[in-house]
Amino acid sequence: MIRHFHFLPLIMLLLTLGACSDGSSQCDASDPECSNVPKENVVLLYGSPTCGICTSLDSGLNANYIDHVFLDVNEDMEANQAMHDKMAEAYPGEQVLIPVVDVNGVILRQPSVLQVKKYLWENQETN
Secondary structure, eight states, rough: OOOOOOGGHHHHHHHHOOOOOOOOEEEEEEEETSSSSSSSOOOOEETTOOOOHHHHHHHHHTTTTOOOOOEEETTTTTHHHHHHHHHHSSSSSSSSSOOOOEETTTEESSOHHHHHHHHHHTTTOOO
């Protein structure tokens, strides 16, 4: 007998993260009521336009209406230094691999869109 119950929490999380406040599965960026991600966040994506993982994450954040700034660490040396400084503080002695995402000062190493969305969801401020 195959048991699939261990997938149920993951499926529920995915359904919750993929649903908007109005119950639909797709958000309209022009509708401020249709969002499951807090709007008062600063999300910085450090990467390179020639990095497939970076551009995929950038596209995924855009598709999920997560406001963010893409910082090209190959062209912007200040962004490159800031990324290295943040990584050195958050993960001392570990190799820096892009993409690196800074969410409100918390550093996420090579996260997926789901991981960024989950972090935002779990750390939203309650009013």
